[in-house]
Amino acid sequence: AQSVTQLDSHVSVSEGTPVLLRCNYSSSYSPSLFWYVQHPNKGLQLLLKYTSAATLVKGINGFEAEFKKSETSFHLTKPSAHMSDAAEYFCVVLGGGTSYGKLTFGQGTILTVHP
Amino acid sequence: GAGVSQSPSNKVTEKGKDVELRCDPISGHTALYWYRQSLGQGLEFLIYFQGNSAPDKSGLPSDRFSAERTGGSVSTLTIQRTQQEDSAVYLCASSTRDRTYEQYFGPGTRLTVT
Numbered sequence: 149a150q151s152v153t154q155l156d157s158h159v160s161v162s163e164g165t166p167v168l169l170r171c172n173y174s175s176s177y178s179p180s181l182f183w184y185v186q187h188p189n190k191g192l193q194l195l196l197k198y199t200s201a202a203t204l205v206k207g208i209n210g211f212e213a214e215f216k217k218s219e220t221s222f223h224l225t226k227p228s229a230h231m232s233d234a235a236e237y238f239c240v241v242l243g244g245g246t247s248y249g250k251l252t253f254g255q256g257t258i259l260t261v262h263p
Numbered sequence: 264g265a266g267v268s269q270s271p272s273n274k275v276t277e278k279g280k281d282v283e284l285r286c287d288p289i290s291g292h293t294a295l296y297w298y299r300q301s302l303g304q305g306l307e308f309l310i311y312f313q314g315n316s317a318p319d320k321s322g323l324p325s326d327r328f329s330a331e332r333t334g335g336s337v338s339t340l341t342i343q344r345t346q347q348e349d350s351a352v353y354l355c356a357s358s359t360r361d362r363t364y365e366q367y368f369g370p371g372t373r374l375t376v377t
Contacts, residue, residue, distance in 0.1 A: 180364055191267075192354070192368040199364065238306065242364045249294060249313060249363040250322070253306035 150175040152222075152239045154254035162262050167211075167226040169257045171239030174220065180242040181222045182251075183213060187235040195237070198222065209233065234261045265289065267369035269355050275375045276345055284340045284372045288357030295338050296358075296366060297330055301351035309353075312338065314360065345376045 155170040173179055183195040196207025203215040209232075213224045222239060236256045243250040268287045276282050288295050297309040308322040312332045323329070327345075332338040342349055352373050356366035 182364060191370050192356075192366075194365055197364055249296075249311050250308050250319065251296075251298075251364070251366060252308070253298075255305045 150179055150241045150243060151252060152181070152241050152254040154237075154239050154257050156257050157255065158258045158260065160260040160262065161229045163231055164228050167224070167229045167233065167259065169224040169237050169239075169259065171222045171224065171254060172220050173222055173239075173241055175241060181213075181215065182240040182242070183207065183211070183222075183224050184238045184240055184253075185235050186238065186256075192238070195224075229259075229261045231261050231263065234259055267355055267357055267367050269353075269369040269372050271372060272370065273373045273375075275377060278347060278376055279344055281341065281343045282345055282374065284342075284353050284355075284374070286338045286340070286355030286357075286369060288336065288338070288355070289367055290336075291359070292357035292367070293335065293360045294358045294363055294366075295332055296356045297338070297340050298354040298356065299351045300354055300371070304351075306354070309340070313363075342374075345374075347376045350374055350376045 151174045153172045181198045184192045185195045186192045196205050198205050198215045206212045211226045215222050236258050238256050239254040240251050270285045293314045295312045299307045310330045311319040327343045330340045352371040354371045356368045358366045
């Protein structure tokens, strides 16, 4: 079975400062990992994906994430936060084998950006 | 192009009543998923349809929940004898067969059971 754990339920940053949203995964095989974002009153949107190619993946809106097998982590970062980044972010793992196609979501991290 | 649509956007029902929630996936997407998002439980997988294959129902929380997908397109999630703990946002998503990780989500149906 695979799972993800988001280490912070809330993160608060000032506009223009770096963003770090932490995610650890557990998987019995090489996982496919993703970050989804949910803005208030909007649907979930894929932010970026890791599918065993490059370990540093870039997504939309300047976000990127690095897959670190030794640390079983897939943290999301952005060098400079913007007010429009305020949203809830979900770390997600894709199921394999009998769980193929199923996404397992972390509990979510709410990002607040202060002016 | 059109995204995933869901109806109704909001539904208030009395405990014990049955409800039907509808999902229209993106045209050409063979895979369709239902999730539930509720406080304290996060986002839970409910059911997954892939083409004409038998659906993966492993996430349905009880036999009061069922779903069907007609003609490989529109899907209906039915909850019978609703309970207050069924109150949540029900999300539908769709994807192509070979990119199941890239799921496109609808806006959801907010269900409130009184």
